[in-house]
Amino acid sequence: MTTLLEMRGISKLFPGVRALDQVNLSVEAGEIHAICGENGAGKSTLMKVLSGVYPHGSYEGDIVYDGETLALKSIADSESRGIIIIHQELALVPLLSIAENLFLGNEVAKAGVINWPLAFQKTAGLLQKVGLNEAPSTIVGKLGVGKQQLIEIAKALAKDVRLLILDEPTAALQENDSQKLLDLMLELKAQGVTQIIISHKLNEIGRVADRTTIIRDGTTVSTLNRKEITEDRIIRDMVGRDMAHRYPDRTPNPGEMLLEVKDWNVFHPDQKDRQMIRNAAFSVRKGEIVGIAGLMGAGRTELAMSLFGRSYGRNITGSVTMGGKPVDTSTVTKAVDAGLAYVTEDRKALGLILEEPILRNISLANLAGIALRGVLNPRREAQVAEDYRRAMNIRTPNVQQKVMNLSGGNQQKVVLSKWLFTDPQVLILDEPTRGIDVGAKFEIYNIMNQLAADGRGIVMISSEMPELLGMCDRIYVMNEGRIVGELSRAEASQERIMAMILNSVGKAA
Structure with missing residues (x-):
């Protein structure tokens, strides 16, 4: 040649x-x-x-x-x-x-x-x-x-x-x-x-x-x-190193019940007779990483977005409790106040303002956290962003860098920083490693493990079954808008997940 x-x-x-x-x-x-x-x-x-x-x-x-x-x-x-x-x-x-x-x-x-x-x-x-x-x-x-x-x-x-x-x-x-x-x-x-x-x-x-x-x-x-x-x-x-263990080691230590969702029903925002989520129920404990598996169109993102401030859907019914107490998640502000955070699967369109610098994106969901008597404090904003830059290992010369100039993995760390600044108890991570390389994935996994070790609960939605199997303590399986099964870490396998999906196809709620 x-x-x-x-x-x-x-x-x-x-x-x-x-x-x-x-x-x-x-x-x-x-x-x-x-x-x-x-x-x-x-x-x-x-x-x-x-x-x-x-x-x-x-x-x-x-x-x-x-x-x-x-x-x-x-x-x-x-x-x-x-x-x-x-x-x-x-x-x-x-x-x-x-x-x-x-x-x-x-x-x-x-x-x-x-x-x-x-x-x-x-x-x-x-x-x-x-x-x-x-x-x-x-x-x-x-x-x-x-x-x-x-x-x-x-x-x-x-x-x-x-x-x-x-x-x-x-x-x-x-x-x-x-x-x-x-x-x-x-x-x-x-x-x-x-x-x-x-x-x-x-x-x-x-x-x-x-x-x-x-x-x-x-x-x-x-x-x-x-x-x-x-x-x-x-x-x-x-x-620059072997990654025989693609997922970092973690010894699960789930604590008391943190989040419970029961009888959750959601209808399509435009097609009024089309039910997207049907009687969904799941729970998350402190220090637990819970996965949601399913094929494309199973309703995983619709479930997450409807839960987080009703960002998706209409005629939403069901109950949400945090720490055993009922909470109102009917708006994004109320969901954040209740202790929820949602990291979207589309970070560029929905998670970030690409033309703005890192510090502006990190403070976006918690402006009160950088304000003094109702007035935004630029010095406080810069300090918070710098703290997260170091803690999350965001690779950038400084926090004034526009987010659009960052790699996908570093953009994802900025999104995570934005929501961590709201001090959530439960983080819903929708495809948290989509479009990022194996090294950045490993860093995101380590961050997830640290958050769980700190007592937070994590809900992880992923289309990569090996990722769910490698990271989650329990896995819920979704199909056609319903949760059709639950597997412990020991029980879970790609074959069992697919069997649950296929055995549920077309069945009534």
Whole structure:
């Protein structure tokens, strides 16, 4: 095979942070090359250098592409050479059609007039290539994320892609959509398209990657060929240590009853006859980590959000007690006052204000805690944020840093800090490790264990069954809006959880 791309000694400096330090990367023509590393390791920064987001002159080092040393000035410059990047946050216009999105900025036009019949014809051919049957006139916003991801790839094919860069392409996809995308990557490889994939999902890397380069703290650690790629080896190189024990040891010591929810019923906010949660009941003791397992659509998030200030649903009924006393959780303020906190599964949209600095986000849920006689105290706000930065090991030069500039793992620590500042007795953690790497996951697990050791109760919702089995003292199983079973740590297994789900399908409440 011939070398298509070499990145030699790439260094990139941001204020107070060296994001890349002499990184080297070599990609062969026609291969799928994976890049792994913890959040903040520099993976996305390296790809932004390659794709012209960070232009020549803003970094040190050389990019040699197809034998030519490049001095890319913009994204358009890289795309003209067939280097196309698909970011984790999709860049489609939801109110435009598929055809309009595919050729936006790359219009099929002559003398300034768009040839729509030809554009639709080309769109149909591109959609066929990526396995979509939608009409070219379909509005993109009406499609699911999985199909939108395929449209992004079709858009790249419309630009005669030679090197396709996919940044966390399956992060927001369900299992079936993920498999379709991986299959398409293998098909594109067979057609001669070289690809770079950034992913935290080590099983996916093992399936599609010919070679894998691991980056740690902005430097290249290793490049592994297909025979060398194993989850244990990748993890060891990513975090600099063996992680034979993916979940930190903890001896459960549950105390007195903390939270009890009984006869909880919730109806859909818009479809008045559709019941989302049916007679749910669960409990949490002091010092206990309780898991909620279930397939997509089982109602886990709906249960959590309806409990936390009725943030979801209507016609909500049931009872909530804390420490044996009835509490009112009918608004977010009342839920927080009762001792509840909810860490949302969508930290970017619902958990953080990305344009604001760390200190503003941490104080957001407890402004009274940084006020003096009703007036906000900036010095107190900064001190509280600094205390949490140190306690939670938030990797940032200072608390004035905008949250949008943090890695996913550090963003999650900011969300946790925000709710811990309200001094909750029970924390509901909805997919607390989604989209973060194995090293950051381990840190989040340690924080959870410490919170439990301090006597707080934790409800953990996760789609990763090994995570629930590794962290939880008890697991409730949900399906179709009902809690269909409960398992102790000793009883729980993936097989038993799935059996409970399958045996409950279609049964009446």
